[in-house]
Amino acid sequence: MKSDFSNWSDVRIFLAVFRQGSTLAASRILGIAQPTVARRIDALEAATNLTLFERDTRGFKPTHAARDLFPLAQEIEAATAAFAKSAQALTEPRTIRITAPGTFADCVLDLFSDFSAANPNIAFDFVPSIRVLDLSKGEADIAVRVTADVSDGSLICRKIRTAKWALFGSQRYADERGFPKSEDDFRGHRFVTFEHADVPDYLHRWLTDRVTADQIVQSFRDVDLMQAAIRSGQGLGLVNIRQAQFDAALMACFGPIDALSRSHMLLISPDAYRRPEVKTFVKFFAPRYAATFDQS
Missing domain, CATH: 3.40.190.290 (D-Maltodextrin-Binding Protein; domain 2)
Structure with missing residues (x-):
């Protein structure tokens, strides 16, 4: 008979009962009512067409089928934990990598100090480089460049000023x-x-x-x-x-x-711009950096 198993959350309950030896002990670990745990085990057995536990007054004893499935259930548990960890990491601010000529820091030190004071959980990695790094390949998240044109049309561009x-x-x-x-x-x-x-x-x-x-x-x-x-x-x-x-x-x-004037650009890779901390930084930085030229 074909198995109709599809409820992944029942794997978590199966593991708890397997490890604890009873639905009552499992309910305490899971924070779920004991009748609900027992009902989900019954549903899992019905969906898999297997008897997973022998019931007696001493609790739930795993059958051979349960012991065979236990390692696979552990793999699902580990994969779920890894999924949750990766998802969490994607929502947390990461270091923003900025590439610019070495003289860039002299012009913006006060701006970064102001931004860091308001956003202490966002860190920066400065990549001073006269070479044009490839943002589309992840060599940096943001580039400050003086250029006549931007050859990579996929980049998000913010013209700051005209460099003279x-x-x-x-x-x-x-x-x-x-x-x-x-x-x-x-x-x-x-x-x-x-x-x-x-x-x-x-x-x-x-x-x-x-x-x-x-x-x-x-x-x-x-x-x-x-x-x-x-x-x-x-x-x-x-x-x-x-x-x-x-x-x-x-x-x-x-x-x-x-004849020597060129566009002063802030360039951002599309992947980086999807990150909330990068959007927050660009929104803060671009107008203030441009304003430093107006004050000159």
């Missing part, structure tokens, strides 16, 4: 050579530049299109090193205007240079 660049130098350089007033005034000046295989080279190309090779005194793979060279008076260089505000030693020659 200007030509900067130092007081030491100004005392020695003065500053050019426009891109038509580069003759006789020295320049430092930034080149990296993982970063579009539009800044470098803009400069090299306007000066001779011997005017480029040094090319750097690190933005911080390039800015250090500008501070020391080695040469003039292109710097993001917002970032330059955090370096009092940098002095603008002229700018912003419209």
Whole structure:
């Protein structure tokens, strides 16, 4: 005869009776009335067409059939517990991984402090990287990028502002050579530049299109090193205007240079955006980060 078993909750009651040896003891463990436990065991036996327990005055004694089913019932119990644990983990806030250039933290430290104070259960993992990480592959949840376009159309995009660049130098350089007033005034000046295989080279190309090779005194793979060279008076260089505000030693020659303007984007992977803590962070962060530019 075909079994009609389909009530998974009866497995929990079966295990309790098997382990406790009586419906009364099982009812205490389960927090269910004893008559209900006995009725569910009867229903399980009817559904499986098996006698699972021998009843006597001493309690419920498992039959051979019950002992054969017991290991499988334990597997169902373990799988149910694992399911519940995984479901719970999916509802709990997880660490938000944010990738951005290394200089990003200088601009947003106060914002993260404010957010963490209001949301102490949400943690962050900063992934400083000049390389463009692949959000769709889970390399990070959120990226802050300055870009002309977003090649991955699946990403959720929030344009923060338009990022702008200007030509900067130092007081030491100004005392020695003065500053050019426009891109038509580069003759006789020295320049430092930034080149990296993982970063579009539009800044470098803009400069090299306007000066001779011997005017480029040094090319750097690190933005911080390039800015250090500008501070020391080695040469003039292109710097993001917002970032330059955090370096009092940098002095603008002229700018912003419209041809170098790019969209400043907050990008979020769709999988990450389904998480409540990521939505909460983006809603908080995006307008406040944009506002920091309005205050500049």
